[in-house]
Each structure stands twice: as C-alpha cells, then as structure tokens.
Amino acid sequence: MSAAIALAFLPLVVTLLVRYRHYFRLLVRTVLMRSLRDCLSGLRIEERAFSYVLTHALPGDPGHILTTLDHWSSHCEYLSHMGPVKGQILMRLVEEKAPACVLELGTYCGYSTLLIARALPPGGRLLTVERDPRTAAVAEKLIRLAGFDEQMVELIVGSSEEVIPCLRTQNQLNRADLVLLAHRPRCYLRDLQLLEAHALLPAGATVLADHVLFPGAPRFLQYAKSCGHYRCRLHHTGLPDFPAIKDGIAQLTYAGPG
Numbered sequence: 001m002s003a004a005i006a007l008a009f010l011p012l013v014v015t016l017l018v019r020y021r022h023y024f025r026l027l028v029r030t031v032l033m034r035s036l037r038d039c040l041s042g043l044r045i046e047e048r049a050f051s052y053v054l055t056h057a058l059p060g061d062p063g064h065i066l067t068t069l070d071h072w073s074s075h076c077e078y079l080s081h082m083g084p085v086k087g088q089i090l091m092r093l094v095e096e097k098a099p100a101c102v103l104e105l106g107t108y109c110g111y112s113t114l115l116i117a118r119a120l121p122p123g124g125r126l127l128t129v130e131r132d133p134r135t136a137a138v139a140e141k142l143i144r145l146a147g148f149d150e151q152m153v154e155l156i157v158g159s160s161e162e163v164i165p166c167l168r169t170q171n172q173l174n175r176a177d178l179v180l181l182a183h184r185p186r187c188y189l190r191d192l193q194l195l196e197a198h199a200l201l202p203a204g205a206t207v208l209a210d211h212v213l214f215p216g217a218p219r220f221l222q223y224a225k226s227c228g229h230y231r232c233r234l235h236h237t238g239l240p241d242f243p244a245i246k247d248g249i250a251q252l253t254y255a256g257p258g
Contacts, residue, residue: 022244029078037077046109046138049079053142062114062146069111074241081111082182082210083240089249090180090208094119097206099177103167104128105160105191106183110139112210113155116180117148125152127173131159131183160187164194175202181209185217192220196229196257203256214239214247224252231255 034045041048049072057068066087073079082090090112094102098121107113107130116126130136136157143153156163156171160183167173179195181188188209195201212221212234224230230252239245 022242026078026239026242026245030080034077044134044138045077045079046135048077049073049109050138050142052076053145057145059145060147062118062148065142065146066111066114069109070240078241079109079111081109081240082115085237085240086210086235086249087112087115089235089237090115091119093206093208093251094178097178098124099206100124101173101176102126102178102180103173103176103195103200104180104182105187106130106181107136107139107155108182109135110142112180112182113139113143113153114146114148117143117146117153120152125154127154127156127167127171127176129156129158129160129163129183131157133157160191161194164191164200165198167200168198173200175205176200177202177205179205179207181207182211185209185211185215185220188212188217188220189223192223199257201254203254205254207250207252207254209250209252210247212248212250214245217250221250224250229255229257 038044049069052072053065053068058064069079069081070084073081094116102116102120102124104113104116104126107128113126113128120126130139136155140155143155154171176195181191192207209217209220211217224232233251235249235251237247237249239247
C-alpha cells in the first residue's frame with residue numbers, strides 16, 4: 001500500500017521539480033554547497049571571493065574588480081550579489097541623478113558600493129552601512145583595493161535601525177540625495193520611515209530598493225504606492241545566473257512630507 005501511495009504522488013513530485021527547478025538549483029548553490037564550503041574552508045563566501053579577487057583582479061581598477069567578482073560568482077560559487085544587469089541600472093541612475101551624497105544600507109561584499117562609487121559625480125560622497133563586522137571587514141578591503149578612500153566612501157558598521165538616527169550627528173549626513181536599500185527586504189519599510197522621520201530625504205530624493213520581488217518586500221511596496229509621498233517605478237530583472245527567477249529594483253522619487 002505504501003509503495004502504491006508513493007507511486008501515486010510521483011507525478012506530482014516530478015511536476016514540482018520541473019516547475020521549480022530554478023529555485024531548487026538556487027537552494028543547492030546558496031545553502032547546501034555554501035554551508036559545506038564554509039565548513040571545509042573555515043571562511044565565509046565573501047572572504048573566499050575576496051581571496052579570488054586578490055589573485056585575479058587589478059588593484060585600483062574597480063571595473064576589473066567587479067568583472068572578476070561576476071566571473072567568480074558564475075564559475076566558482078554563487079555570491080548572491082547584485083550582478084551586472086541590475087548593476088547597469090544602478091550605475092545609470094546614479095549617473096543620471098548625480099547625487100552629492102548617497103546612503104547605501106547593506107554593503108555586503110562591496111559590489112554595489114563599487115558600482116555607486118564609480119558613478120558618483122566629482123566631490124560626491126557615499127556612506128555605506130553593514131551590520132555584520134566580519135562581512136564589513138571584507139567590504140572595506142575591497143573598497144580600498146579599488147582605490148576609493150574614506151573621504152569618498154565611508155563604511156559604517158552597525159544595524160541600520162541604530163545607524164540612521166545618528167547619521168546627522170555622528171556622520172555629518174544632513175540629506176541623502178539617493179538611497180540604496182540592499183540589506184534585508186523585511187527591514188525596508190522600517191528604514192524608509194526612519195529616514196523620513198529624521199528628515200534625511202530631501203524633496204526629489206531617489207530611493208532604490210533591490211530584491212523587491214524575490215524574496216520580496218510587499219509591505220514596503222504597498223506603503224510606497226499608497227502613502228502619497230512617492231512616485232514609483234519598477235525595473236524588472238532576474239537574479240544573476242538565474243534569469244528565470246524574476247526580481248526587480250524599485251525606484252521611488254520622494255515628493256516631500258507634505
């Protein structure tokens with residue numbers, strides 16, 4: 001009887017495996033294989049990626065460093081970074097908006113940080129926030145390896161919830177002309193409201209939010225569309241190396257508190 005039941009469910013299992021094969025591949029690469037390599041090497045994935053960059057990329061050349069990270073993610077270990085397709089969107093918007101000051105929440109390995117820094121106008125400043133000290137240490141090395149000094153790119157270690165209220169007094173940030181949310185999608189709405197509450201968003205400021213479709217930030221999107229303070233646009237993309245998994249970058253333009 002048990003064998004008959006198993007056989008009855010076999011078509012359903014096969015259908016699910018075929019339909020969601022991209023998600024299963026992503027699970028294997030980002031969880032199972034990564035955990036195994038972490039245990040075997042004693043290093044985190046971003047630390048292994050940086051070791052690869054040190055031996056394959058040109059110091060002082062952020063473009064070559066970014067390309068090296070893309071190659072490593074595609075051919076060695078999946079990095080879960082922004083990737084070149086979203087990266088082009090980000091760089092285009094930074095160049096188009098020419099912000100004097102950018103705030104990035106979620107430095108991770110420093111990939112999107114380099115993208116923003118490359119596209120900043122002369123005299124532009126980038127503050128990037130990473131809550132994990134070990135990850136921040138890797139990102140700091142990558143940023144300096146690319147040739148950006150602390151005056152241009154300042155890395156702040158701490159949780160966004162604690163850092164945002166102190167940006168004005170401790171980091172001399174009076175306004176963020178462009179904000180990139182790239183940390184935890186479940187924190188996007190809380191941090192956007194914190195930025196509003198501390199008057200860090202001037203009218204016309206641009207807020208970009210990654211991963212709003214996968215894994216998704218529905219409450220953030222609902223608020224942005226319904227609160228009346230933002231004009232919203234969604235840039236549809238896929239995940240790096242998994243184009244069948246649909247994702248997107250939300251682009252919000254702040255109209256002001258009134």
